[in-house]
Amino acid sequence: VADGGFRALDEKSLIEYIRATPALSSLLGDDLRALTVKEVGDGNLNFVYIVISSSGGSIVIKQAIPYIRCIGESWPMTKERAYFEALTLREHGRLCPAHVPEVYHFDRPLSLIAMRYLKPPHIILRKGLIAGIEYPLLAEHMSEYMARTLFFTSLLYRSTSEHKREARSNKFDLNREERWREDATADDICNGKGQQQWGSYKAGKQRRGEKNRSKPAIIAEYCGNVELCRLTEQVVFSDPYKISQYNHWTSPYLDQDAETVREDDILKLEVAGLKSMFCERAQALIHGDLHTGSVMVTTDSTQVIDPEFAFYGPMGFDIGALVGNLILAFFSQDGHSDNGKDRKVYKQWILKTIEDTWNLFHKKFISLWNEHKDGNGEAYLADVYKKPELWFLVQEKYIKDLFHDSLGFGAAKMIRRIVGVAHVEDFESITDAERRAYCEHRALEFAKMILKERQRYDTIEQITSALQNIP
Ligand code: ADP
Ligand code: SR1
Ligand code: MG
Ligand code: MG
Ligand code: MG
Known part of the structure; x- marks a missing residue:
């Protein structure tokens, strides 16, 4: 264009x-x-x-x-x-x-x-977390959003050709909306020519003798978002681990911490593995920037905005972004606990929300998988679904790998927010630099540990208990 x-x-x-x-x-x-x-x-x-x-x-x-x-x-x-x-x-x-x-x-x-204008009292979740507001439905809603968007855009639900949107000769198996999507361009979809308008739209095209333009390629279309992917590659997976003009941190308190990140070869090994996965794995259509600044909330509404970094990437990048940013919120609470307001109870609520988010996601994702086992998904042999023990093992392995991916990406996204270019308001709003550095240092140490040792953790409760037990 x-x-x-x-x-x-x-x-x-x-x-x-x-x-x-x-x-x-x-x-x-x-x-x-x-x-x-x-x-x-x-x-x-x-x-x-x-x-x-x-x-x-x-x-x-x-x-x-x-x-x-x-x-x-x-x-x-x-x-x-x-x-x-x-x-x-x-x-x-x-x-x-x-x-x-x-x-x-x-x-x-x-x-x-x-x-749609998300009217007040909607506010950005990050701001709510800084203010110490509890959102009782947050875990329920975010797990629902992640389970549905990730499952339905993966090979657990789609055939490989649907996933990559290869040209198909037989369209008779398609329902009305799918036929529409086959004939529409991605521009059309953006402009809301949805299911209900499909018939009149197509009739109009035929009347005018217009040929169909390019198809709304799925993985192929999102390959076009290369510049935004490259921005993430740079600011999440590269710059924090080297000298870069854009990096900054709470100096002088964290000078040594930043240098340690740049000199830690094990950290570089782990982050290289995650960067490869980010660049190579077209697992699902991910949001790509699912931090707590991309969610607007009230006590009963949760709305995800700002998916400009979306592409076909690893599911753990979205789950990790949310969980990693909730952990940043947890560590920042010690910087917000004055004015007679104790944040101990609130920190417990954040930990419970982290647990519920993962556990509900796990439950919902597996339910969707079970519900659609006879669908088009081609990730596994049909035989697998006929043997309950094998099927269980397959699901257990899928979720375990996803858990470790999420922990890895979450940790990388925590580190970049402390020593990289783009920081978070959770810490930036702590005006006393020494106090801010104390919170950031603890978050950084935790993230480095998780990045290196995430395979040792099997459950989200082990993570929240590790967070509880930091002296
Ligand atoms: P950016 O891509 O620059 O991060 P965002 O999409 O995150 O932009 O939007 C920036 C801010 O604009 C949000 O933090 C929020 O305050 C406000 N905003 C964005 N979308 C909406 C919306 N649909 N309704 C209300 N406020 C919104
Ligand atoms: C220059 S980096 C800017 C960051 O803001 C966006 O929201 C993304 O997180 C990006 O990494
Ligand atoms: Mg934003
Ligand atoms: Mg944005
Ligand atoms: Mg982030």
């Missing part, structure tokens, strides 16, 4: 854009004279606007610009990331509508997505 037609919008030009775009103006009601627009982006990469009309309509508009916002124009980054984000919001939204905001509109030349 050519860069032609792109312009970075601001609060004023966005109003003009909305007025000129029926798909958006119709969402905001008749009276477009009084629109309020506020830029609220607090992430590292993009601009996000909340738009509210006088008649009470609301949308969120997210625009990618051709560089990394938190660094500036000196670090260019493809704005095509918005395309992969829109595609994934649609795909994950189809698989788990309860926990993904609806996409209303996607403009590829402008790298602009319009989606």
Whole structure:
């Protein structure tokens, strides 16, 4: 896609854009004279606007610009990331509508997505964790999101050709939506030409004598998100382990810690293995950036946003991102425990949430697998499913490997948040540098230990008990 037609919008030009775009103006009601627009982006990469009309309509508009916002124009980054984000919001939204905001509109030349406004009291989970707020349904909801998005985009559910989306000659086995997806381009899917519109869309195409364009390739399509994958390869798996202009840490307290990370050959061996897996393993359509800043919550709603790093990668990268960031939240609590507020009880809630997240994920993922054992999944011989003991062993091995992958990726993502380029508010909001360094040092030591010794752990309770017992 050519860069032609792109312009970075601001609060004023966005109003003009909305007025000129029926798909958006119709969402905001008749009276477009009084629109309020506020830029609220607090992430590292993009601009996000909340738009509210006088008649009470609301949308969120997210625009990618051709560089990394938190660094500036000196670090260019493809704005095509918005395309992969829109595609994934649609795909994950189809698989788990309860926990993904609806996409209303996607403009590829402008790298602009319009989606549901997650209204207050929704806040970013990371901020809730810093404030010490308990979310009783968080583990239930996040395990549901991860189990469904990961299972249904894996070879446990799909045939290898569905997974890679090879050309198929026999389409008679496809249901209506699958036929639509075969004939639609990925752009069409982004723009919401879903199941219900399939019939009229296809009829229109036939009337106009138009040929079908390229198919919505699955693994192949996401190979295009190479620049975002390369960013992760650099900032998660490479830079923290070498001298890099972008690395920083709480100096001088952690100078020695950062040097130790750079000189630890066992750590480098482990991280090299994880990087290979990240680059080579097309296990499922992963979110790719599932930290606690990519989840918006209330006490009864959990919504996953910001999947611009999505690609076909290892499932453990998503599970590890969430668990690793919950562990960072755990370690940061000692930096937030003043103002007469004791965080002991809250730390226990975080540990329980980590346990529940993994255990519920395990249960839900296995249930989906059992439920769909007679489906198209081609990862295992049909024979395996006929022998209960063998089937049990296969599932046990799959989950055990996934557990260790998740621990490894989680640990790597903790380390990068302490000595790499992009840090987390959990620690950054601890204003006393010495106290912050104390929390970060403990988190770093724990992450290094897990990265090296994760094979010794069989259950999530062993991990939370190790966290409890740190002196
Ligand atoms: P980035 O890719 O730059 O990290 P995010 O998608 O994480 O951008 O969004 C940045 C911020 O914008 C979020 O932290 C949140 O506060 C706000 N935001 C994003 N999407 C929504 C939404 N659908 N509803 C409400 N607020 C949102
Ligand atoms: C320059 S690195 C920016 C980071 O922010 C995103 O949310 C990803 O986590 C990325 O690694
Ligand atoms: Mg974000
Ligand atoms: Mg993002
Ligand atoms: Mg992370």
